Each structure stands twice: as C-alpha cells, then as structure tokens.
Amino acid sequence: MILPIVDGADTAPFWDAAREGQLVVQSCGDCGLLRFPPGPVCSHCRSARHEWTPVSGDAVIWSFVVAHGPTLPEYAEYTPFPLAVVTLAEGPQLRMVGNVLSGQDARLNSFGADDLAIGDPVRVAFRKLADDVSIPVWVPALPAPGD
Amino acid sequence: MSRTHAGLKDRTAIVGIGATDFARSAPGSEHELAAEAVLKALRDAGLDPSEVDGLCSYSMEGVGEDELARTLGMGDIGWFARTPAGGGGACATVGLAATAIATGQADVVVAWRSRKRGARASRPWAQTPERVGGLDAFVKPAGLIRPVDEIAMTARRYMHETGATREHLADIAITIRRHAQLNPKALMSDRTLTREDYFAARMVSDPLCLYDNCLETDGAAAVVLVSAERAVDLPRPPVFVHAAAQGISDGSLMMRPFLAEDALRTPAQVCADRLWGRADIRPGDVDVAQIYDAFTPLVLFSLEAYGFCKPGEAAALTPNGGLGLGGTLPVNTSGGSLSEAYLHGYNLILEAVRQVRGTSTAQVEGAQWSFVCSSDAVPTSALLLRGGTR
Numbered sequence: 001m002i003l004p005i006v007d008g009a010d011t012a013p014f015w016d017a018a019r020e021g022q023l024v025v026q027s028c029g030d031c032g033l034l035r036f037p038p039g040p041v042c043s044h045c046r047s048a049r050h051e052w053t054p055v056s057g058d059a060v061i062w063s064f065v066v067a068h069g070p071t072l073p074e075y076a077e078y079t080p081f082p083l084a085v086v087t088l089a090e091g092p093q094l095r096m097v098g099n100v101l102s103g104q105d106a107r108l109n110s111f112g113a114d115d116l117a118i119g120d121p122v123r124v125a126f127r128k129l130a131d132d133v134s135i136p137v138w139v140p141a142l143p144a145p146g147d
Numbered sequence: 148m149s150r151t152h153a154g155l156k157d158r159t160a161i162v163g164i165g166a167t168d169f170a171r172s173a174p175g176s177e178h179e180l181a182a183e184a185v186l187k188a189l190r191d192a193g194l195d196p197s198e199v200d201g202l203c204s205y206s207m208e209g210v211g212e213d214e215l216a217r218t219l220g221m222g223d224i225g226w227f228a229r230t231p232a233g234g235g236g237a238c239a240t241v242g243l244a245a246t247a248i249a250t251g252q253a254d255v256v257v258a259w260r261s262r263k264r265g266a267r268a269s270r271p272w273a274q275t276p277e278r279v280g281g282l283d284a285f286v287k288p289a290g291l292i293r294p295v296d297e298i299a300m301t302a303r304r305y306m307h308e309t310g311a312t313r314e315h316l317a318d319i320a321i322t323i324r325r326h327a328q329l330n331p332k333a334l335m336s337d338r339t340l341t342r343e344d345y346f347a348a349r350m351v352s353d354p355l356c357l358y359d360n361c362l363e364t365d366g367a368a369a370v371v372l373v374s375a376e377r378a379v380d381l382p383r384p385p386v387f388v389h390a391a392a393q394g395i396s397d398g399s400l401m402m403r404p405f406l407a408e409d410a411l412r413t414p415a416q417v418c419a420d421r422l423w424g425r426a427d428i429r430p431g432d433v434d435v436a437q438i439y440d441a442f443t444p445l446v447l448f449s450l451e452a453y454g455f456c457k458p459g460e461a462a463a464l465t466p467n468g469g470l471g472l473g474g475t476l477p478v479n480t481s482g483g484s485l486s487e488a489y490l491h492g493y494n495l496i497l498e499a500v501r502q503v504r505g506t507s508t509a510q511v512e513g514a515q516w517s518f519v520c521s522s523d524a525v526p527t528s529a530l531l532l533r534g535g536t537r
C-alpha cells in the first residue's frame with residue numbers, strides 16, 4: 001500500500017491521533033473554524049494559530065467511485081473496490097477521502113457499487129497499514145435507536 | 148475592472164499552427180517532437196525561426212526554452228513564461244503570449260506542448276512513491292491514485308445533482324469519435340464507436356468506463372502569435388485572439404475540486420465570467436467549440452460553466468447529435484482528446500484555429516467565432532478566437 005509520510009511538521013498530529021484511533025482536524029486558534037486538509041493559516045480570519053481538535057467521526061458520503069484496474073499492483077488484487085469522499089458532520093468545509101468498508105479490518109472490496117449511495121451515513125474507523133501508520137476508513141453507520 | 152477589461156481584444160493573432168503525427172508510440176524524443184511541431188508552425192506562418200523572440204509552454208513541459216531556441220537557431224530570446232496546472236494551462240499559454248505581444252515584450256511568440264505518454268509505464272500515477280506527503284498523504288493511501296478516479300468522484304456527484312447519466316457520457320464519446328473518423332490524423336480515425344460498444348466496455352472507475360477516458364499519446368503541437376498589425380502581412384488569414392481568461396474557483400485544488408465546500412462551482416465558472424466580460428459576443432454566438440475532454444464529464448462541466456446551457460442542463464445538449472456537426476454546438480471537431488490525441492489539450496487549440504480558417508476536416512460552414520477551453524478540474528483557461536478583418 002502507498003503510505004503517508006507521518007512525521008511531517010504540518011501533519012504529524014493527525015497521524016499520531018490516527019494511531020490512537022482518534023480523528024482530529026485543525027481548529028483556528030482565534031476564530032475556531034475547523035479546517036481540513038491542514039494548512040498554515042485560517043482562510044477565514046488569517047490567523048496562523050491553530051490546534052488539533054477531535055471530531056465526532058460521523059460523516060455522510062458526498063460521492064464515491066468504484067475503482068477497477070489497471071491500478072498499482074498492491075491495490076490491483078482488490079479491484080473493483082469503492083472509494084469515497086465524505087463530508088464530516090462538523091461542517092460542509094470538511095471533506096475526507098477514504099475507503100468504505102464493512103469493518104476496519106475488512107478487505108478493500110467488502111462493498112460494491114450497489115451497496116453505497118450518496119448521502120449514506122458513515123462512521124470513522126482506523127485501519128492499520130504499518131507499525132507507524134493507521135488511516136481513517138469509513139464504515140456504514142447503523143441507524144440510531146428510534147430511527 | 149479586470150473582469151471586463153478588453154485590453155487584449157483582437158490585438159494579437161495566431162498566424163501559424165503545426166503538429167507532429169500523433170501515435171501511441173513515436174520513435175523520437177520529446178525534444179525532436181517539439182522541434183518538428185514548432186518548425187511546421189513557423190513554416191505555416193511564413194516566419195523564420197530567427198524571427199522568434201518569445202517562447203511559452205506548460206510548467207510540465209519537458210523541453211526547455213533554451214534547448215528549443217538553440218536547436219532551431221532562434222538566436223536571442225527576450226521573453227518566456229510557463230503556465231501551471233497541466234491540461235488547465237493550454238489556453239493560458241496563448242493568453243500569456245498575447246499579453247507579451249500586446250504589452251511590447253515580444254514580437255513573435257511560439258507556444259507549444261510536446262509529450263510522450265503513450266506507454267503505460269510513463270504515466271505519472273504508475274510512478275507513485277511508497278510514501279507520499281502533502282495533500283497526497285490524505286488521498287492516495289486509500290487507493291485514489293489515478294486522475295480518472297478523481298474525475299469520476301466529482302462526476303458521480305454532478306450526475307446525482309443534475310440527472311445526467313451514462314447515456315449522456317456515451318453521447319459525448321460517440322459524437323467526438325464520429326468527428327475523429329473525418330480526420331485522417333486522429334488516432335481513432337478508422338475505429339467506430341457504437342452505443343453498444345460503449346456499454347460493453349470495461350469500467351475503469353465507476354461511473355466511468357474505458358471510452359470516457361482520453362488516449363494517452365506521443366506527439367507535439369505548436370502555435371505562432373504576432374500582433375494584429377503584423378498578422379495581416381503574413382500568408383495565412385489571421386485568427387485573432389478576441390478574449391483570453393483564466394480561473395481558480397474558491398477552495399478548489401488541482402484535480403480535487405471535491406475538497407472545496409462548493410465543489411460543483413468549477414474553475415471554468417470563474418474563467419467564464421472573465422472571458423465573456425471581455426468579449427463582444429455571448430455564448431450563443433459561438434460557432435464551434437473545442438472543450439477539454441480528457442474525460443467525458445469535463446465536457447458537461449465546461450458546457451455548463453461557459454454558459455452554453457442553463458446551470459445543470461448540459462446533459463440536455465448531448466442527445467441526437469446536439470454536439471455534432473449540424474447540432475446546437477459542434478464540439479471537438481477533430482476528435483478531441485478522446486479520439487484524436489491527448490496532448491494536454493493543445494490539439495484543441497489547433498482545431499479551433501482551423502475552424503476559423505475554414506480548413507477543418509469537420510468544418511462548420513462559415514465559422515467565425517471559435518471557442519476553446521482547457522481542463523475544468525484544475526486551475527484553468529480559455530480563449531475566444533475570431534476570423535475576419537480586425
């Protein structure tokens with residue numbers, strides 16, 4: 001698998017948290033706006049102060065594709081497999097790319113095109129790719145009691 | 148002011164075009180291909196290489212300005228520039244060249260693109276390193292690796308919101324293939340594409356199949372620009388640069404507009420606002436359009452962004468040959484990126500010129516206003532070209 005560089009100065013806190021099973025995004029140290037992907041300055045108030053804040057891990061599918069080959073060898077054995085862009089519950093400005101799986105340790109192709117729909121609720125889980133790397137993945141959310 | 152500034156209007160013209168043959172695998176280097184295309188364009192313009200004093204290409208171009216100038220004996224070069232964002236920068240090379248000439252920084256500018264991408268091993272995605280940083284760290288480990296995956300992601304959302312379907316994408320691929328069949332230089336000139344073929348093809352990144360993807364190609368293409376005053380003394384009928392524009396939409400990132408909050412407000416919408424603000428005509432006055440088609444959905448995005456239909460209604464233009472010769476708006480009349488050649492959109496500029504000259508293999512009769520745009524998934528650019536007298 002392609003792995004992220006996890007010790008970059010701007011992004012290490014994200015990967016440190018992911019290894020601990022927690023999803024974090026940057027929050028502006030002045031106006032509080034949440035942002036992802038990370039960046040050096042708040043696009044709203046232009047403050048350079050920020051901290052990393054945990055988010056709920058709830059999201060909905062904004063869109064998805066199902067990747068067929070040809071692709072890189074380490075992904076080819078799983079084709080076709082779905083890939084999604086999700087919008088986090090904390091705001092429409094927060095989008096993440098990830099696999100949609102039946103569980104954090106499921107195969108990349110545990111779902112097909114017919115199993116997913118735009119707007120489906122999902123929840124974050126973390127998939128360990130290497131000793132130093134866990135990445136967020138998305139698992140369909142069970143309806144809350146009473147739904 | 149800048150959105151409606153007409154400072155470039157008709158002040159420069161494209162006076163020469165040239166291209167190599169297009170192939171899945173050409174024997175020459177990019178350097179050789181570039182030299183051939185540029186020499187052809189200068190010969191077409193009736194100008195000697197020694198008269199060139201300006202050069203413009205893409206930031207991704209592999210052939211240096213210095214190499215090209217030395218190889219072709221151009222002598223001293225006084226102006227050069229490059230445009231970013233891969234296929235989004237095609238039209239911007241012409242816009243920049245026109246700006247240089249109109250502001251007196253150069254007299255004869257060559258703009259070009261050469262590429263060897265026919266072999267799969269040469270594709271950038273196939274060379275992804277084991278560890279990736281920056282934005283890629285949040286995108287590629289999941290397996291979102293190829294440009295087609297990125298386009299398909301935005302495309303499914305667009306289809307969801309507008310009701311466009313794979314039938315409309317098929318219309319685009321089939322119409323553009325028909326145009327290629329009229330063009331002996333097109334890679335797909337002798338290959339038919341039926342609706343049955345389209346739906347029988349393998350998926351590449353669902354909702355996109357094989358025929359929604361362009362042809363990776365080896366080849367080069369070039370244009371020559373001079374001032375409008377000088378253009379009238381040259382052998383070819385001048386093709387005036389009536390308007391040029393660029394655009395980056397709020398929050399969108401290269402190939403990943405889905406990270407912007409308003410992800411379907413594409414870069415082309417920003418570019419369109421400026422292009423039409425600087426032009427004497429409206430979208431309905433355009434005779435023929437060359438629309439960046441590395442992937443079929445980009446045609447829908449651009450048709451809508453540039454105002455050739457109402458918002459969300461681009462799909463209604465595609466059925467019944469609406470984008471073919473004799474249709475509402477003929478597009479990609481040489482076969483485009485899908486069926487002529489994929490040269491990061493440069494062959495589209497040459498075809499836009501041929502239409503105004505009246506020399507296309509799929510000529511729109513009496514075409515005077517020719518539109519061409521670059522990739523609508525990245526920082527983009529567009530041109531409005533016109534024929535006739537200044």
Ligand SMILES: [Zn+2]
Pocket residue numbers: 028029030031032033042043044045046047
């Ligand atoms: Zn702020």
